[in-house]
Amino acid sequence: MVSFPTRHIAIAAILLGSIGPALAEFEIQESTIDPGETQLQYRGAWHTGLPSYQAVEDISLLPDTEEAPLRQSHDFEIQYSPTTYWLVALTQVLDEPIDDNGADLNAIEFETQFELITREGDGLGLSIQGGTEQPVFEARDENDPEIAFGPIVELSKSNYTLVLNPLFFRVIGDKNDQEGFGFEYGWQGRKELFGERLWLAVEMFGEIEDMSNAGPFNEQQHSIGPAFYYTFGKEDDDFVGDDDLYDVDRKSKEFTVSLGAQFGLTDATSDVAIKVFIGYEFD
Template sequence: MTLRAAAFALAAFGLTIIGSDTAVAEFEIQESGVEKGEVELEYRGAVHWGFPRGEEAEEGEEGGTFEEEEEGEFLRQSHDFEIQYGITERWMISTSVGTDEPLEDNYGVSGVEVELQYEIVEREGNGLGLAFTGGYGFATRGGEADEIEFGPIVELASGKFLLTLNPLFGAQVGEHRETDGLGFEYGWRAQYNFAKKWAFGAEMFGEIEDLSNAGSFDDQQHSIGPTLFYMPGGDDDDNGDDDERKVGGPHEMEVSLNVGVQFGLTDFTSDTALKFQGSLGF
């Protein structure tokens, strides 16, 4: 009953945001673990407030070019819906549908991504977990480029502390690409399990669209903030990792929820964002 209630709350939250007039965008931290035969459904969303450069342009800053350059860079809201499946003990495949509402456009589907992940080092309790991921994103809006993305997923655990790193490289492909070189996107999470089912932590996200023309720090997207985690199936001795998770047999249903706030560190980032994520694995 607890799991059903959590799943219902997750769905209700997503529908509430989609039907609201507030603003949102997704933030993702990928984990290194892979479990054969496991299916995981995940929702990611975030609501954004404060768009400094857009406000300056609306107030009549000279030069229409400035406003055109910034158009579409900010999101009022976005929602990602993903499904993952463990093909083998090491390989996992996932597909996701991204939806969003840019500052100067209507809400709609922004892209579809297919991704493969290979677990190189399995983390069992404390220690290192390492995986490699690669994916292809299909743009669904006219005039936007497809994208490829790849990079490592690193986990470092010690007692009740878990550090997860997602340094990823990407590139635009196709006739609509606007950059010729690689881009860089990162996310990291420092998490401390203070109770059996609860944890708190800090998360930071950032993006450099083109490494060959990165510009100044203030021209990039960077944000940081606190996050609260609720894990009904969590264990405060091993950061929620089950030592028997790869033993054959039916998979237990697991729910994981987290909510956090991100604060923009640059003019190219929204002032604040409320983020919410939830997953259901079985």
């Protein structure tokens, strides 16, 4: 299972995308997996204040190895956990660059996750994740496939939790100038309230497109900002009555919404990005 304020956070994709300025959605993945659960997810991101060197209307002026920055991105994902320790996910990636008037389907992502250490209450949780992104339709003429992998580390004490998502990625093909592996990260520090239904969080994301040619910090993408998550689930239905009387499994369904903002820390990052998550999970 990959859900929000129960045992998991449901921002569950792996790959941010291209070797150019990706400016895509912001994602955190938690380490714990629950068997037999399915989740449907939507993730969206909207950017304002694009970096000045990216804010060009004639995309043909960009170098061949640099992608057009995105105004927005929309991901639709389905996840399933066949066992206690294994999760798989399939994602459709829709992007709208600044030179387009609508979002287009640009990539299909396949991801998997294996849980190594299960966090029970306070303590440590550890998983590994990996996946591939395949460009589709017109995007195949401009983008190469990618692979990505990395650990998922989760530390919890009382109602405070820290989640770390470091990822290494590699573009496979000749449409880019990447010499080594790229690196991207996300981390989240949160406080859980009201029986874990409400999370108040601080999140940070960043990307180094090529670690062998990292360049100065100000030319990399780094952002930080607040977010909240709220889950409607079993706690909200307590007033209905006894589970046995109504023959309802209150653990089987959850609906989560999230709203957050990211503020750019470098010249290469958009000034502000608004991110939204909607997730529905069931047994």
